[in-house]
Amino acid sequence: MPFGVDEAGKGPALGSMFAAAVYLEDRAVLPEGIADSKQLAPTRREELATRLRADDRIAVGIAEITTAQIDDPTTDMNSLAVTAHAEAIADALAALESDALEVDSISGLCDACDTDADRFARRVADACATTSTFEAAIDLEIDARHGADDDSKLVGAASIVAKVERDAHMAAIADEYGAVGSGYPSDPNTRAFLESYVERHGGLPSFARESWSTCETVLADAQQTGLGQF
Numbered sequence: 001m002p003f004g005v006d007e008a009g010k011g012p013a014l015g016s017m018f019a020a021a022v023y024l025e026d027r028a029v030l031p032e033g034i035a036d037s038k039q040l041a042p043t044r045r046e047e048l049a050t051r052l053r054a055d056d057r058i059a060v061g062i063a064e065i066t067t068a069q070i071d072d073p074t075t076d077m078n079s080l081a082v083t084a085h086a087e088a089i090a091d092a093l094a095a096l097e098s099d100a101l102e103v104d105s106i107s108g109l110c111d112a113c114d115t116d117a118d119r120f121a122r123r124v125a126d127a128c129a130t131t132s133t134f135e136a137a138i139d140l141e142i143d144a145r146h147g148a149d150d151d152s153k154l155v156g157a158a159s160i161v162a163k164v165e166r167d168a169h170m171a172a173i174a175d176e177y178g179a180v181g182s183g184y185p186s187d188p189n190t191r192a193f194l195e196s197y198v199e200r201h202g203g204l205p206s207f208a209r210e211s212w213s214t215c216e217t218v219l220a221d222a223q224q225t226g227l228g229q230f
Contacts, residue, residue: 002106005155006019006158006159007020008037013194013215014190014208015067016066018064018162019088020088020158021158023059023093023096024057034157036150036159037149038163045160046167061089061094061095062088067207071209082120083127088162089108089128105140105141108143108154109143112144112146117145117146125141170182180193195218198218198219203219204218
């Protein structure tokens, strides 16, 4: 299992979703302390992600799914998670080609983003066949399991890279717009930011997932309040 894949940011009401793929031949080269990103402090995640990216024995691929893609009514989050996993794998394989590494076949493990893990694996494999430029030269064998970020160090490494990408994305938003919270619907700071933003601007920010119920509710409440003032 030379590569592992995971995503970060599937559930928030703000910002993009990211997926990362981590490829290596020898898992012994992984830094000490790799675990599911949710078990690690932010500074530790950043340190490990930096070490993973700096090691030329490791190929890292990243994919971003934007809020515009998420709000597209013709798709759904499971399909977008499939796309993200496939694009991250393709990005990692492109790094392999740039390093002139010759491989005929690669197997990998994804953290399943579907209730049916086998179906998710099949869909990622099918997406890779159209996303990757390697389909003619490399045979991809993809598996998926629930909780793979806990069970597999490689998937854990991918979860760390994806989470660090997502955190950096949210930090850049906060630098421009002020405190936005974590972006998750359950975060009162995120809700407070959305309510304040809509009150001041009359609409949602560009990085909000407009189709999410949290955003729809905040916008509807603001519009109702506005009507009540007349």
